Amino acid sequence: MKASLQRTIWICRVTFLEAVRQRFFAFLLILGAAMVLSSVSFRVLDFGHGELKFIADFGFGGMFLFGSVLAVVMTAQLFFSEMDNRTALTLLAKPLSRTEFLLGKFFGTWAVLGVFVLILSILLGLVMWGREQELLAAAEQSGKIPAQFSAGGLLSFALLQWFRLGVVITIVLAVCAAARTFLFAVVMGAMAVVAGQLQWIAQDAVLKPTQHGLYSTFLWVTSRLIPNLQQFNIGDALVLESASVPSGAVAMAVGSGGFYMVAFLVLAALIFRRREI
Amino acid sequence: MSSAISVQNLTKDFRIGIRSLKLRAVDDLSLEIPRGQVYGLLGPNGCGKSTTLKIILGLVTATSGAISILGHPSATSEARRRTGFLPEAPYFHKFLSGRELVRYCAQLSGVDSGKVAEAVEAALSLAAMTEAADRPIGTYSKGMLQRIGFAQAIVHDPELVILDEPTAGVDPVGSAAIGRMIHAMRDKGKTVVLCSHLLGQVEQVCDRVAIMDRGKLVLEGKVDDVLARRDRHVMTIESLTPAAREAAEAALSAHGAKVTSITHPRRSLEDLFRELVTGSRDA
Numbered sequence: 014m015k016a017s018l019q020r021t022i023w024i025c026r027v028t029f030l031e032a033v034r035q036r037f038f039a040f041l042l043i044l045g046a047a048m049v050l051s052s053v054s055f056r057v058l059d060f061g062h063g064e065l066k067f068i069a070d071f072g073f074g075g076m077f078l079f080g081s082v083l084a085v086v087m088t089a090q091l092f093f094s095e096m097d098n099r100t101a102l103t104l105l106a107k108p109l110s111r112t113e114f115l116l117g118k119f120f121g122t123w124a125v126l127g128v129f130v131l132i133l134s135i136l137l138g139l140v141m142w143g144r145e146q147e148l149l150a151a152a153e154q155s156g157k158i159p160a161q162f163s164a165g166g167l168l169s170f171a172l173l174q175w176f177r178l179g180v181v182i183t184i185v186l187a188v189c190a191a192a193r194t195f196l197f198a199v200v201m202g203a204m205a206v207v208a209g210q211l212q213w214i215a216q217d218a219v220l221k222p223t224q225h226g227l228y229s230t231f232l233w234v235t236s237r238l239i240p241n242l243q244q245f246n247i248g249d250a251l252v253l254e255s256a257s258v259p260s261g262a263v264a265m266a267v268g269s270g271g272f273y274m275v276a277f278l279v280l281a282a283l284i285f286r287r288r289e290i
Numbered sequence: 291m292s293s294a295i296s297v298q299n300l301t302k303d304f305r306i307g308i309r310s311l312k313l314r315a316v317d318d319l320s321l322e323i324p325r326g327q328v329y330g331l332l333g334p335n336g337c338g339k340s341t342t343l344k345i346i347l348g349l350v351t352a353t354s355g356a357i358s359i360l361g362h363p364s365a366t367s368e369a370r371r372r373t374g375f376l377p378e379a380p381y382f383h384k385f386l387s388g389r390e391l392v393r394y395c396a397q398l399s400g401v402d403s404g405k406v407a408e409a410v411e412a413a414l415s416l417a418a419m420t421e422a423a424d425r426p427i428g429t430y431s432k433g434m435l436q437r438i439g440f441a442q443a444i445v446h447d448p449e450l451v452i453l454d455e456p457t458a459g460v461d462p463v464g465s466a467a468i469g470r471m472i473h474a475m476r477d478k479g480k481t482v483v484l485c486s487h488l489l490g491q492v493e494q495v496c497d498r499v500a501i502m503d504r505g506k507l508v509l510e511g512k513v514d515d516v517l518a519r520r521d522r523h524v525m526t527i528e529s530l531t532p533a534a535r536e537a538a539e540a541a542l543s544a545h546g547a548k549v550t551s552i553t554h555p556r557r558s559l560e561d562l563f564r565e566l567v568t569g570s571r572d573a
Binding site for chain 2: 016019020023024027030031034098099100102103104105106107108109110287289290
């Protein structure tokens with residue numbers, strides 16, 4: 014057990030090192046950071062919402078968009094670089110199980126996305142805190158109290174985003190385990206993200222009574238197989254109105270994310286076990 | 291004592307295309323590779339050598355047949371722990387240094403944490419890579435890549451070392467260095483399986499050879515046995531004058547023997563090359 018854990022940690026460590034050295038990671042991190050930092054400049058487009066809410070939504074959008082692209086493309090790239098360059102041949106000829114290899118890949122990629130989410134969350138926190146101070150100073154004169162920014166809520170949001178990206182990574186790994194090409198894995202991974210974002214439609218529909226048994230079954234299966242990625246998007250409520258978020262909502266979302274990660278990792282391991290290297 | 295590798299009636303079919311056409315890569319192959327020898331697996335491209343090696347290592351599943359490594363079913367953790375593998379044209383993470391790569395492979399191969407540093411230095415030393423060990427792998431030449439690949443294959447002191455085309459694309463000096471490493475492994479009592487189509491090198495380093503063609507085994511035996519022509523003899527003579535030649539031919543003819551050809555002995559181009567560039571290394 015200890016040896017297995019050590020092997021997984023070594024694969025994770027090398028995967029992490031390989032990922033953080035990629036220009037693609039640096040490029041998307043810079044783009045995401047630029048989007049978060051520039052949110053203050055775009056606050057005039059707040060469409061009547063509070064400024065802090067607009068800044069938060071803008072930052073969350075950047076984190077979601079670039080984080081999803083990173084999770085899909087980087088996971089597939091890190092997996093297929095091992096296959097196409099045949100480093101997997103060298104590694105899997107050693108007493109390293111395929112499950113350990115996959116787990117190492119998963120934790121390495123998830124750790125990189127953890128760094129990504131953490132950096133953008135810190136930047137977003139700094140931007141929101143700075144603007145909040147300005148708004149509070151202005152409020153003292155006008156007497157109108159603006160929405161308050163919650164650092165703890167931001168931390169919870171970062172955790173949820175990290176778990177959401179973890180679910181995406183495991184879906185892409187399951188696709189990679191069966192896919193023959195990088196392009197196929199990326200396209201299927203991107204489609205899975207879109208399906209996950211729209212899953213609530215199936216979940217809503219399954220709650221409504223219908224005469225069509227087949228349709229109901231399809232909706233029920235769909236709503237169970239595809240994780241609801243929308244459940245992680247309670248960012249503005251957490252950061253600006255943390256008191257309005259039901260207690261246990263974050264834990265529920267983290268638990269659901271953890272369940273889907275385990276389920277997709279098991280699926281990936283079962284598929285990868287039969288793959289010919 | 292069991293063989294290093296025992297292959298019984300191994301068959302591998304690949305399914306190709308939408309219509310799932312069957313392509314037989316290995317056809318009812320049976321082999322016994324004895325321990326402590328250098329064994330050459332030869333054959334043209336596409337004859338099934340690499341597929342056989344991949345099945346032995348558990349990277350590809352066999353359609354039928356049974357394989358054991360050092361008495362253990364192949365693809366088990368125990369079998370892999372006692373096996374080292376250098377793939378054809380190896381590629382490693384370029385950002386790692388040679389020493390980091392070998393340490394990484396030592397950890398994955400189950401070397402005790404307290405012995406990793408010692409095992410890494412021993413493997414680097416045997417592969418003559420100690421001096422270049424701290425350079426990033428991205429800066430290595432082809433010969434150095436093969437040598438660091440060799441080091442990662444032997445770092446856990448395996449009883450069986452499998453080398454797939456270890457000298458492909460390597461110059462004669464580097465090739466000779468790899469040959470010396472193979473001999474060093476044999477001297478330590480290890481079994482080395484060498485998959486190659488460089489026949490000259492196989493002839494120099496191998497004790498036994500098997501030749502495959504179209505997935506089938508066509509010849510197997512000791513190198514000396516399969517190469518020797520028992521009905522022909524070679525004599526090397528100094529200062530042969532025409533008169534001495536005539537006398538020798540007459541004497542041999544009197545005993546029913548016949549001289550069929552007389553030529554000057556040649557050294558190989560490889561020997562000449564190594565003689566001229568002796569001492570050079572591609573470090």
